[in-house]
Amino acid sequence: MIRIRRLDEPAVLEVKKAQWDRAYQxxxxxxxxxxxWSSQYGHEEIKRRLQAMSHHKCFYCERSVKDGCEVDHYIEVAERPDLAHEWRNLYLACSECNRVKQPNKVVPVDQCLDPCDVSVDPAEHLAFAADLVQARNNSERGRNTIQKYALDRLELESERRKQLLYFMTAYTEVLSTMNHEGRQAMRDDERELLRRFAQPEAPFSLMFRSYLERHTL
Ligand SMILES: [Zn+2]
Known part of the structure; x- marks a missing residue:
C-alpha cells in the first residue's frame, strides 16, 4: 500500500449520483x-479514473490490476448505504483483495491505513523482510491493515518474490559490472535503474522502497 492522491470526481458520478442514490434508496x-449495483458504482469511467490514480494497481496490495479489478467501497455499504455512490468512498481493489477482505466488524476500517489519507504515509506503518510484509515498529494500524486485506497471503508473497527476483537480477548485474570495472561507487544511471522499482507506478513499490532504504541505495 502506498499513498494515493485522489483525482477529481468523474463526470458520470456528477451526472448520475443523485439518480442512482434515489433508485438505491x-x-x-x-x-x-x-x-x-456494481454496474453503477463500478462504472467503466469510475474504474478508469481510479486506475489513473493508482497507476493501474490495487489500492491495497499494489499488485498490477491489468488483468481485472473491482471498485470497492472503503466504508462498507452495509454500514453506510448513503456512501454507495460517493466518490471519496470508491477505491480500486484486485479481485483477490476484495474477496479476502475482512468485514468491518472483524477489522474496523478506521483502525487500518487508508491509502487515500494524504496525511499518513503507509511506509511508516508497513515494512518488508524480503517478500514478507510486517507492521513497522509494531504499528497497530500496520498490523490491522495486513490482517484486513490479508497482505501476508501466500499467493501475494509469491508474486512479490517474483518481482524481487527481477530486482535482484538487475542488482547483481550492476554489482558485477562495478566489480568488473574495479569501481566502488555506483553510477547514477545504475542507481536510477534500481530506484525505478520503488517508483509509485511499479508493482509492490513499497517493498522496494523499504529494501532500497535499508541498503542505502
Ligand atoms: Zn490487491
Missing part, C-alpha cells in the same frame, strides 16, 4: 438488504 425500502 427505493430498492432498499422494498428489500432492506438490497445490494448497490
Amino acid at each position: 427505493d430498492r432498499r425500502a422494498k428489500k432492506p438488504d438490497a445490494k448497490a
Whole structure:
C-alpha cells in the first residue's frame, strides 16, 4: 500500500449520483438488504479514473490490476448505504483483495491505513523482510491493515518474490559490472535503474522502497 492522491470526481458520478442514490434508496425500502449495483458504482469511467490514480494497481496490495479489478467501497455499504455512490468512498481493489477482505466488524476500517489519507504515509506503518510484509515498529494500524486485506497471503508473497527476483537480477548485474570495472561507487544511471522499482507506478513499490532504504541505495 502506498499513498494515493485522489483525482477529481468523474463526470458520470456528477451526472448520475443523485439518480442512482434515489433508485438505491427505493430498492432498499422494498428489500432492506438490497445490494448497490456494481454496474453503477463500478462504472467503466469510475474504474478508469481510479486506475489513473493508482497507476493501474490495487489500492491495497499494489499488485498490477491489468488483468481485472473491482471498485470497492472503503466504508462498507452495509454500514453506510448513503456512501454507495460517493466518490471519496470508491477505491480500486484486485479481485483477490476484495474477496479476502475482512468485514468491518472483524477489522474496523478506521483502525487500518487508508491509502487515500494524504496525511499518513503507509511506509511508516508497513515494512518488508524480503517478500514478507510486517507492521513497522509494531504499528497497530500496520498490523490491522495486513490482517484486513490479508497482505501476508501466500499467493501475494509469491508474486512479490517474483518481482524481487527481477530486482535482484538487475542488482547483481550492476554489482558485477562495478566489480568488473574495479569501481566502488555506483553510477547514477545504475542507481536510477534500481530506484525505478520503488517508483509509485511499479508493482509492490513499497517493498522496494523499504529494501532500497535499508541498503542505502
Ligand atoms: Zn490487491
